[in-house]
Amino acid sequence: MRHTLATRLWHWVNAAAIIVLFMSGLNISNAHRYLYWGDYGFDPADAWLKVIRFPGWATLPQHYNLAAARDWHILAAWPFALGLLFIWIAMLVNGHFRRRLSTRMSDWSVSAVRASMCAHAAGSTGADAGYNPVQRILYGLVFGVLLPLMVFTGLAISPGFEPAAPWLVDLLGGRQSARSLHFIAAWGIFGFAVLHIGLALADWRLITAMLTGGHANHEESAA
Amino acid sequence: MTGIPRRSLIAGIAALGAGACAKIAGSETGQSLFDAAEGWHRAAHRALAGRQALAPEYAPEDRSPSFKGNGSLTVDSDFYRRELAGGFPEWRLAIGGLVEQPLSLSLAEIRALPQRTQITRHDCVEGWSAIGEWTGPQLAVLLDAARVREEAQFIVLRCADVLYGKPYYESIDMVDAYHPQTIIAHALNGEPLPEKNGAPLRARIERQLGYKHAKYLTAIEAVASLDDIGQGKGGFWEDLAGYQWYAGI
Numbered sequence: 001m002r003h004t005l006a007t008r009l010w011h012w013v014n015a016a017a018i019i020v021l022f023m024s025g026l027n028i029s030n031a032h033r034y035l036y037w038g039d040y041g042f043d044p045a046d047a048w049l050k051v052i053r054f055p056g057w058a059t060l061p062q063h064y065n066l067a068a069a070r071d072w073h074i075l076a077a078w079p080f081a082l083g084l085l086f087i088w089i090a091m092l093v094n095g096h097f098r099r100r101l102s103t104r105m106s107d108w109s110v111s112a113v114r115a116s117m118c119a120h121a122a123g124s125t126g127a128d129a130g131y132n133p134v135q136r137i138l139y140g141l142v143f144g145v146l147l148p149l150m151v152f153t154g155l156a157i158s159p160g161f162e163p164a165a166p167w168l169v170d171l172l173g174g175r176q177s178a179r180s181l182h183f184i185a186a187w188g189i190f191g192f193a194v195l196h197i198g199l200a201l202a203d204w205r206l207i208t209a210m211l212t213g214g215h216a217n218h219e220e221s222a223a
Numbered sequence: 224m225t226g227i228p229r230r231s232l233i234a235g236i237a238a239l240g241a242g243a244c245a246k247i248a249g250s251e252t253g254q255s256l257f258d259a260a261e262g263w264h265r266a267a268h269r270a271l272a273g274r275q276a277l278a279p280e281y282a283p284e285d286r287s288p289s290f291k292g293n294g295s296l297t298v299d300s301d302f303y304r305r306e307l308a309g310g311f312p313e314w315r316l317a318i319g320g321l322v323e324q325p326l327s328l329s330l331a332e333i334r335a336l337p338q339r340t341q342i343t344r345h346d347c348v349e350g351w352s353a354i355g356e357w358t359g360p361q362l363a364v365l366l367d368a369a370r371v372r373e374e375a376q377f378i379v380l381r382c383a384d385v386l387y388g389k390p391y392y393e394s395i396d397m398v399d400a401y402h403p404q405t406i407i408a409h410a411l412n413g414e415p416l417p418e419k420n421g422a423p424l425r426a427r428i429e430r431q432l433g434y435k436h437a438k439y440l441t442a443i444e445a446v447a448s449l450d451d452i453g454q455g456k457g458g459f460w461e462d463l464a465g466y467q468w469y470a471g472i
Contacts, residue, residue, distance in 0.1 A: 160471020
């Protein structure tokens with residue numbers, strides 16, 4: 001499959017931003033390792049989740065430093081959020097979304113999912129047909145739900161942004177709910193990244209294609 | 224590869240990237256990039272919301288059952304203990320710096336000013352939130368009474384508490400200083416401010432994180448620059464640990 005320059009550029013900038021955001025986010029999580037629902041929450045007795053203390057090797061910086069972690073988080077939020085806006089506009093303009101990511105009702109059926117899995121397992125890849133229903137649904141959820149949810153929950157927990165859109169915080173169920181959703185969506189993206197990297201490593205040509213753009217008639221398997 | 228545990232490999236890659244990040248963070252370019260990103264957030268917040276946009280206010284039943292105290296929980300001095308026991312009869316709040324009319328107000332004088340009561344959410348930089356009802360005069364009323372001079376760019380909030388051997392202080396710009404919800408609170412939930420929450424006076428800077436809401440206030444100072452205040456970064460935590468001066472993120 002060929003990748004446009006816009007896709008490739010966004011992909012790698014976004015990958016770097018997500019790594020920085022995720023690792024600095026784990027450092028920030030260590031500052032108060034309790035998650036709550038609703039507007040307020042400070043008493044561990046009210047927490048719905050007691051989060052583990054993330055070890056230094058998983059965090060940015062590699063030791064607990066809330067101020068430095070926030071520096072990274074505040075910086076990387078810009079390429080992440082503006083990048084998402086950019087790729088959405090690019091996907092809508094160049095037809096990528098319509099051709100490769102949009103789903104039909106029939107794609108959401110159990111039989112379509114099973115057919116995707118069977119075809120994939122059997123090694124039939126259908127390069128020219130593009131992504132199969134499972135891939136369309138997964139990528140669609142990542143672009144349409146997980147990534148925007150990260151941006152919106154991040155904005156919602158910023159007290160300086162809140163006066164611009166107080167309805168956003170209400171919509172998310174209050175600031176502590178938004179903070180919990182921010183945490184959950186981050187792990188959702190982590191889960192996707194593990195799957196995504198694992199499948200791409202199974203066929204390294206997918207990785208070079210994301211760097212070079214790939215060849216029109218390249219036979220491919222799909223990750 | 225088989226000899227290397229997968230976790231060590233991941234940790235090794237993470238450390239490599241983190242090492243590069245540490246280099247960036249330690250460089251002057253890295254620091255100015257962080258400062259720039261912080262400034263973009265402030266500019267974006269103010270452009271999107273407007274400079275005088277209000278933080279949400281809550282109904283009485285939305286208040287949290289208690290209000291967590293954090294950072295300094297008291298002031299370690301005999302004067303403070305005497306004052307606390309006696310209802311702060313001798314406590315004064317000075318308003319000075321770049322003003323035409325320096326003031327020194329007692330608690331009774333502060334309570335006699337026009338008051339604002341607001342139920343707002345307090346968000347700590349650590350991540351937790353509490354909701355309480357605060358009462359006190361708007362900072363704008365005090366600044367107008369002292370007639371702040373044109374050249375003033377920042378308001379410095381001086382405190383009685385000492386942390387790690389340094390007096391606590393904070394600063395805000397004139398946009399936040401004159402914001403209608405920026406008050407000098409002497410009451411929480413209808414009662415005099417509790418000791419752990421900054422008795423007798425604390426600032427409420429409702430669109431920023433908790434460390435800006437200086438407690439145990441002794442003085443308000445109008446200044447043209449923050450360079451000569453503390454270590455020059457505009458606040459206790461900013462000086463001590465590099466926390467962001469704009470705490471609206």
